[in-house]
Amino acid sequence: MIPEVEKIWMDGKLVDWKDAKVHVLTHALHYGSGVFEGIRAYENGHGPAVFRLTDHIKRLFRSADIYKMKIPFSLKEMVEGTKDVVRANKLNSCYIRPIAFRGYGGMGLYPEGIPVQVSIAAWPWGAYLGEDGIKNGVRVKISSFRRNDPNSIPPAAKACGQYLNSILAKIEVVSAGYDEAVLLNSHGNVADGSGENIFIVKNGVIHTPPTCAGALDGITRDAIITIAKDKGYEVIERDLVRSDLYLADEVFFTGTAAEIVPIKEVDERPIGPPGEITKALQDTFFKAIKGKEEKYKSWLEQV
Numbered sequence: 001m002i003p004e005v006e007k008i009w010m011d012g013k014l015v016d017w018k019d020a021k022v023h024v025l026t027h028a029l030h031y032g033s034g035v036f037e038g039i040r041a042y043e044n045g046h047g048p049a050v051f052r053l054t055d056h057i058k059r060l061f062r063s064a065d066i067y068k069m070k071i072p073f074s075l076k077e078m079v080e081g082t083k084d085v086v087r088a089n090k091l092n093s094c095y096i097r098p099i100a101f102r103g104y105g106g107m108g109l110y111p112e113g114i115p116v117q118v119s120i121a122a123w124p125w126g127a128y129l130g131e132d133g134i135k136n137g138v139r140v141k142i143s144s145f146r147r148n149d150p151n152s153i154p155p156a157a158k159a160c161g162q163y164l165n166s167i168l169a170k171i172e173v174v175s176a177g178y179d180e181a182v183l184l185n186s187h188g189n190v191a192d193g194s195g196e197n198i199f200i201v202k203n204g205v206i207h208t209p210p211t212c213a214g215a216l217d218g219i220t221r222d223a224i225i226t227i228a229k230d231k232g233y234e235v236i237e238r239d240l241v242r243s244d245l246y247l248a249d250e251v252f253f254t255g256t257a258a259e260i261v262p263i264k265e266v267d268e269r270p271i272g273p274p275g276e277i278t279k280a281l282q283d284t285f286f287k288a289i290k291g292k293e294e295k296y297k298s299w300l301e302q303v
Contacts, residue, residue: 128255
């Protein structure tokens with residue numbers, strides 16, 4: 001259950017949580033025609049600060065552009081609306097969900113003239129894959145469901161309907177006793193997790209699938225690549241196959257909800273406890289989001 005807070009931002013106004021409703025004939029409910037973001041705010045000693053807020057909202061607009069959706073608010077209005085929600089609910093640390101979707105006013109696959117509605121919600125939410133997962137690692141399984149092909153449903157967009165692909169993968173692997181799924185693309189190369197980007201470490205070099213393999217252009221992914229390069233590690237974006245995961249020295253997920261999570265087992269093949277490079281990246285990342293790394297303070301937008 002999502003913990004209920006006081007207010008949700010809907011189409012430019014703060015409304016009571018219980019009144020944040022849409023019509024049953026909302027277009028996005030029937031066709032998945034919406035785009036969204038996942039964002040986190042953290043207490044940094046000066047109140048809540050949102051991690052890379054503007055970057056997240058820019059990606060929301062890019063996702064909307066792919067689906068020819070015109071968001072009826074500016075970037076600045078969306079950024080301020082996000083801060084308003086955190087402030088109104090007196091949240092110090094929280095997860096934030098902006099969503100833009102085609103609303104009530106028409107049915108059918110051609111969405112011309114259907115209004116685009118926008119909401120921003122925030123609530124307390126702990127580690128997506130659990131605190132133990134962050135500390136000790138998670139067990140993953142490669143799903144039989146393939147990641148969406150860019151020429152069928154573009155993975156570059158963070159769109160509502162396309163996450164049915166991730167839901168199928170997640171249900172499959174959790175039902176089999178694993179914590180998370182890894183999806184391959186139509187060519188058999190590694191794309192990402194059901195809701196995370198994936199990295200491996202081999203012989204001290206960090207590797208991650210390119211976005212053209214179906215990986216989302218993750219905000220946390222970008223942060224970890226930046227941190228890794230600043231620490232002097234080589235980072236290579238290249239195609240990976242499942243055996244690259246099996247034979248890696250370290251494997252880990254990144255994502256807004258998941259943060260940085262070591263992977264201790266892939267398809268019943270042990271990777272081992274969290275490695276030194278993974279732990280070093282975790283340490284710097286968690287300091288950065290709490291405002292304890294001067295180099296990365298520009299990533300935090302104070303509420």
